Amino acid sequence: MSASIPALRKLTTTETKLFLREPAAAALTLGLPLALLTIFGLIPTMREPSAEFGGTEPFSTLIAPIAVSITITMLAISAFPGFLAGYRDKGMLRRLSVSPVHPVNLLLSQLFVHLMAAVVAIGLVLAAGFLVFDLRLPGNMGGWFLVLVTGMFGLFSIGMLIAAVVPNEKAANGVGMAVLLPMLALGGVWLPVEMFPDFLQRIAEVLPLGAMLAGFRETWAGGAPSAVALISLLAFGVVTTAAAARLFRWE
């Protein structure tokens, strides 16, 4: 598994260019969270303190956390595995395995590119929120970053597991959707978890998207992220990364 630094750097710049050459994917990554912010930002009651939300504005403690969470989730679960599966399908992973550079380097550079894309997209979404709709800064900045890092780890690990086993891009998209939809439904994106029956709230709390979203909501409101959420994200990350490492097919 030789990984030469110049090769890894070259791969990463190349993969960044290729990522930006797929305008549809990039637009979707930014478009959905921005649309969400805009639609809810235009509803005046969303931007006023509400007793239902513990005296905070739902725009900052519900809508913005959802926008950030789905940005990460879409990149991790649908874009990232699709790219890698496409490379496997086209024989690029196999092609690399007869070159001096092991295909794991391609995986690393793809991971890096998608993590960067997530950071940039979140930055743009938040900037738009601050500039246009007076979005509040997270009350607990340190806790917020902690949720961001563990959330990206948990979600991208799941993406890695999908990428490890699906044979082609189409299958990656199918499996991605099959994982994404229940996560969205149970994670409290379509309906706030407060409206769930009790046992579903318990499930939402430990599923990766639900845990991440809960963490963002808590820290935005100024509180500490719940230990359950953080531990669940870390556990998902460790387990799925280990599984991906075992199952990854390079051909």
Place this chain on the structure above:
Amino acid sequence: MAVIEIDGLHKRYGDTIAVRDVSFAVDEGEIFGILGRNGAGKTTTVECLAGLRRPDAGMVRALGLDPQQDRSALRQVLGIQLQASKIAERLRVREALDLFASFYDKPADIDELLRLLDLEEKQHTQFRRLSGGQQQRLSIALALIGNPRVAVLDELTTGLDPRARRDTWEMIERVRASGVTIVLVTHFMAEAQRLCDRIAVIDAGSVVAIDSPAGLVARVDTGQHLSFRPSTRFDLAMLTELPEVHDAREDDGQILVTGGTELVQAVTAVLARNHIVAHELRVDQADLDDAFVELTGHRFDS
């Protein structure tokens, strides 16, 4: 000097034996063909050579290196073009070469490679906008980007139209002229006959013959076949009594003659003496196709 040596290679997948006791050696500077039908074991042999598969038995050496133990050293000096492997759709020709160049210690000069493979005008074109022939030429260029001493080209012209195929053949001859030893894996007779100095014919996992194309043809001594339509009727005995003629018969006004090497001269001489003109005269010789049938016992037909 042999740059590739394979001795007694065995590889099985479950119950199927893919490669059975394959041995051959490739000399420096030659174009060595591995010819066989689909599923004959060609790709498995190449995969063992490339270190992608571990042989069950036998020895494989490329430039003195063991593909299993000296993987990274081998990858620096062995260029491989794999069957049906594509790169990213939106990657441009020059970017692809630039990317792969970064993988090697002593990469080739990109401009020189672009010139060698006639890709200069396409260097800023994305992979998906290249024709099939251009994509294959790029994949040869990628196999050569590390300045390898040996290049393995697997099923290079499958799916190309005849014109693109001939262009690709010309490129391969150019590459050899630049000093690279080439192992050409193919199931096209015409390709092997046109390009290869020597050919290993593989059938059902075994090597059935190794020889030059002419040498392989010479092994199947089916003699010469000659057919013509005579201007007047004549007695076939006139031909059958010639020592060069093995057999002569008439079929619907057409005379079919088989015989040894001097057949054409002997038959035309006797016809001329008897003032018979041979219309629609055709001479057929055994070719690599006939040799393949003779060596493997079945028709080629990929």
